Amino acid sequence: MKINRDGNDNPYVEWDQGYGCYKRAWIQTRSGDKDWAGTGRYLNIVRCSEPGHPAGNPTDFPIYNDLPDQQVLLAFVLATNAITGLISV
Numbered sequence: 001m002k003i004n005r006d007g008n009d010n011p012y013v014e015w016d017q018g019y020g021c022y023k024r025a026w027i028q029t030r031s032g033d034k035d036w037a038g039t040g041r042y043l044n045i046v047r048c049s050e051p052g053h054p055a056g057n058p059t060d061f062p063i064y065n066d067l068p069d070q071q072v073l074l075a076f077v078l079a080t081n082a083i084t085g086l087i088s089v
Contacts, residue, residue, distance in 0.1 A: 013077055
């Protein structure tokens with residue numbers, strides 16, 4: 001799985017969820033009022049209209065551990081795909 005960087009230097013991964021439906025997951029750092037959970041880091045997930053083109057509103061999950069960003073992304077994508085039945089990413 002390849003970890004990329006977006007225009008804000010956030011690490012992200014995109015994958016084909018099946019039948020040409022793409023997803024993107026990325027780690028975002030926040031502070032102040034935007035850090036609603038007080039963790040400083042969030043895992044964001046959104047669909048993509050096509051590879052490289054996130055669309056819609058992302059869902060964010062506060063990260064309460066000290067795992068490196070790459071490990072959080074890898075664990076999320078592998079667990080999600082194992083649960084939904086997608087074998088390869």
